[in-house]
Amino acid sequence: MNDDTGAPTEHGPEVFPQDARTLEVLRRGGVVEHPPPPHVWDAVGRAVHAERGTVRVLGGRTSGRGRRQPIRPARTAGAGRLLAAAAAGALVTWAALSLTEAPADGDLLASGQLAPLASEGASGRAEVIGVDGHQRLRVELDERPEAGDGYLEVWLLRPDVSGMVTLGVLEEATGEFLLPEGLDLGDYPVVDISLEHLDGDPGHGGDSLVRGEIG
Amino acid sequence: MAAGEMTDTDIGAAWTHGSDGAVDLAYARWAPLVHGLARKAVGPVEAEDVTQQVFLSAWRARHTYDPDQGPLGAWLVGITRRAVADSLRVRQRTAQVPDVHEDELPSGEHWDDVDRDDLLSVYEELERIGDPPRQILLLAYVHDKTQREIAELLDLPLGTVKTHTTRTLARLRTRMGGGTR
Numbered sequence: 001m002n003d004d005t006g007a008p009t010e011h012g013p014e015v016f017p018q019d020a021r022t023l024e025v026l027r028r029g030g031v032v033e034h035p036p037p038p039h040v041w042d043a044v045g046r047a048v049h050a051e052r053g054t055v056r057v058l059g060g061r062t063s064g065r066g067r068r069q070p071i072r073p074a075r076t077a078g079a080g081r082l083l084a085a086a087a088a089g090a091l092v093t094w095a096a097l098s099l100t101e102a103p104a105d106g107d108l109l110a111s112g113q114l115a116p117l118a119s120e121g122a123s124g125r126a127e128v129i130g131v132d133g134h135q136r137l138r139v140e141l142d143e144r145p146e147a148g149d150g151y152l153e154v155w156l157l158r159p160d161v162s163g164m165v166t167l168g169v170l171e172e173a174t175g176e177f178l179l180p181e182g183l184d185l186g187d188y189p190v191v192d193i194s195l196e197h198l199d200g201d202p203g204h205g206g207d208s209l210v211r212g213e214i215g
Numbered sequence: 216m217a218a219g220e221m222t223d224t225d226i227g228a229a230w231t232h233g234s235d236g237a238v239d240l241a242y243a244r245w246a247p248l249v250h251g252l253a254r255k256a257v258g259p260v261e262a263e264d265v266t267q268q269v270f271l272s273a274w275r276a277r278h279t280y281d282p283d284q285g286p287l288g289a290w291l292v293g294i295t296r297r298a299v300a301d302s303l304r305v306r307q308r309t310a311q312v313p314d315v316h317e318d319e320l321p322s323g324e325h326w327d328d329v330d331r332d333d334l335l336s337v338y339e340e341l342e343r344i345g346d347p348p349r350q351i352l353l354l355a356y357v358h359d360k361t362q363r364e365i366a367e368l369l370d371l372p373l374g375t376v377k378t379h380t381t382r383t384l385a386r387l388r389t390r391m392g393g394g395t396r
Contacts (some may be wrong), residue, residue: 022387025333026356026378032338034251044270048238144361200225202232 017204106131110185114193120145121209126177128189131187135179137167137214139191144173146210148199156188156202159213163188164204189213223345226286229282238274245272245288249295252338256299256331261306268298288342295337318394335391344386348379352387355380 105131114124124141139154152170154177157163163190167177179185193210221229226244229237249269258354272294273280280290326334341349347369354360354368362380366373 016384016388018388019384021333021391022337022384023356023390025330025337026352028330029255029334029337029357031357032251032255033247033336034254035247036250036263040250040263040266043236043248043267044242044274047271048274099317200229200234202234 003131004145005075020205024152106136109135110189110214112191112212112214114141114191114210117208117211120195121193122173124173124210124212126212126214128185134181137177137179137191139170139175139177139193141173141193141210144170145193145195147195150195152209153194153196153204155192155194156183157190157192158187158188159190161190166191166204189215223286223288226280230277230287231282231322233277237277237386238270241273241287243290244268246275248288248338249291249366252292252295252335253299253302255326255334257306260317263304265295265298265302268301272298285343286345288345289339292335292339292342296332299331299335304316312370337387340387340390341383344383348383350375352383 102109108127110128111129112126114126116122122141122143122145127138129136129138154167154170156165191212191214192205195207195209196205226240229240248265253265257265268286273291351365354365362376366376
């Protein structure tokens with residue numbers, strides 16, 4: 001190689017002896033980029049999806065820490081009593097109807113009606129179901145609001161909107177979302193469905209279409 | 216959105232904002248580089264573990280990424296350097312017998328510690344510098360294109376290509392730890 005002499009080469013305008021090392025590393029490395037096999041992403045994707053659903057506080061960064069509180073025992077106990085009553089007979093038909101599409105048997109922990117907040121909104125129902133120690137929010141709208149070139153995002157809000165948790169994207173009229181572990185529904189009882197745009201801003205865009213309180 | 220439609224800066228911004236698809240985008244853009252560097256540094260088998268580790272670590276530490284300190288690609292190569300070091304430590308701890316695999320590799324494939332470090336340094340710095348200087352340097356010294364060919368390929372004035380080459384080499388020089396100085 002001419003590189004060690006510092007003489008100009010056809011590759012570079014002037015190559016200093018000090019650059020010999022850089023060139024040696026680059027040439028020896030050759031074409032470095034080498035896509036990993038698909039299973040490498042599978043493991044990353046699984047871990048990332050498992051860890052998603054952390055609490056996002058309004059105007060702040062996503063954080064799974066700091067806001068974690070246990071589910072209020074009283075609320076869980078109340079839901080248990082509700083289920084007991086349903087099992088006793090009076091509410092069996094209603095419970096069976098409302099849970100027919102639930103993918104797995106679970107305890108109904110809370111529920112509420114959803115109402116349109118804007119002309120494009122829709123009515124519906126929200127339920128929180130406990131399955132295998134996890135809480136899931138099930139949203140059922142009479143019809144899916146038109147999102148245009150945007151998308152619908154489901155949130156849980158504090159009543160005074162001083163904080164919010166994003167749960168994910170609603171693709172159909174019905175959707176089910178895993179609630180972050182430790183989320184206190186008493187703290188975030190308001191279900192909100194907003195129209196969002198692919199603008200790179202992860203926060204609530206301010207266009208709430210549907211809202212309702214669960215309890 | 217596909218990664219191909221976004222610039223490195225766009226992906227960095229999505230990452231900074233904690234957008235849900237940011238990991239997917241960053242993986243699509245930088246996994247080949249991370250995995251390729253890991254293959255050179257620790258070999259094909261451990262490279263897959265290293266690649267996984269890099270993106271998992273990056274995801275878990277995503278709030279520590281500071282765009283003011285440099286582009287996301289450079290940050291990821293920095294994490295790759297640490298993951299490679301961890302992998303080599305584990306290899307040393309667990310090796311019962313001399314590692315025969317390395318001896319079986321063609322001589323050009325054996326990268327010692329200094330070489331590995333310099334390779335990672337070069338690519339970290341190239342990510343920091345970004346395009347077009349990065350492209351220019353790789354075309355010149357990996358793909359053996361002349362300055363004139365590069366100017367035509369990238370549709371840049373020849374003088375610009377030469378200036379970028381000189382400046383980039385000068386920057387990389389400061390990062391080289393081993394070999395001749």
